[in-house]
Amino acid sequence: MLSKNKIKYIRSLELKKKRKEEQAFIAESPKLVGDLMGHFTCKLLVATSSWLSTHPHIQAEEIVEVSQDELSRASLLKTPQEVLAVFEQPKHTFCPEAIKDSLCLALDDVQDPGNLGTIIRIADWFGIEHIFCSSGTVDAYNPKTVQATMGALARVKLHYCDLVSLISSLKDVPVFGTFLDGDNIYNESLSSNGLIVMGNEGNGVSREVSELINRRLYIPNYPQDRETSESLNVAVATSIVCAEFRRRLL
């Protein structure tokens, strides 16, 4: 039985301010909760009896068995699905030195929660462990972002910081970005370390950050003389760039 207070608590986590105060986030659906379980401390698990009966060894600080109807009252999804969990936000050590040894992503004010979630999933696929986000980037624990990561949040670490300070502190590390007037990515030498900066959906990379980018790339359209869209979606551009960096290493 789910108390009114618990429902209120769960639904309050839709707000970034509340998530920060509580250092918590919500994940829903059997698949996603299963993928995150074991990677994050589960503070509260709300599930139907049928889900609980098939997961007898599940570990959580508190488990509440509910009817589908009660679950609907707490859920943020249009179609609630058997289980909802409140997890503790992890505390990742800020590690700019990772950029020297491995390929990392930086996001400069990515706004859309779905785009961020998709980018986290792309990073996971291509073995990118760290994403550095400007403070204007949407919160990684936004429920829509969490859902869109499809579990990749368990393996990719996000660090919110000032990108200008971060990049300025880097020495002898390539900093890549995509620009409509950049160099054809397929003709450029790419590396297995460094930072790839992706920008805001509408405005691209900010002026301050773009001045610190020393490797300007472009994803060529095809055929190159044909009228086309002005740009690609930021998650799509991220995927094409990451795929090409990794192809070179295969």
Next chain:
Amino acid sequence: MLSKNKIKYIRSLELKKKRKEEQAFIAESPKLVGDLMGHFTCKLLVATSSWLSTHPHIQAEEIVEVSQDELSRASLLKTPQEVLAVFEQPKHTFCPEAIKDSLCLALDDVQDPGNLGTIIRIADWFGIEHIFCSSGTVDAYNPKTVQATMGALARVKLHYCDLVSLISSLKDVPVFGTFLDGDNIYNESLSSNGLIVMGNEGNGVSREVSELINRRLYIPNYPQDRETSESLNVAVATSIVCAEFRRRLL
């Protein structure tokens, strides 16, 4: 001044059934309406006086000047933006023979309107003019799809049809698809014509269709022995595959 009936008419176009009856669709925002104008017949244009004053030569069967407040009542967006247009759905000639001469996409029950819109934008970027959709694929004139295309809908033609019949009718044409047990795309020969089939978000390509695919591809993750997400988002996979097909031709 926007009548109650007009508001009702506009909002009714959120429903696929109504869009089909009326052979119409909605687009919103100055950028999107501007991109589609001239490519589709505009049946109704609803705009603020400031927008209209900067677009004196705009052509529409009917133009209604409204206040921002009136626009909000008709708009499907959370943040309505100066202009909303109702366009006529185009009648594209069904042309399976295009698959013989050019690269085309087929979508097998893609469900999410945002994914479809993003895929249309990707197709536009890579010069793919025709997308063949299974009847279970979300409607291309869904307002969320239209918004996500960012204008690419003006250049890419969508055809809803039975994919099994379509593919069965093709002769000597490569039919590609992505599968988790497919062959590494970077080791395979790709072509400048044929069909690339992408599947449903949860279930991938249906069994019936997958039996007709003669070139099974796989986008390798990196590093290949690392635990990762089970799959990529369908729009993301589409973009990586299309980019690789086009890279070979550069």
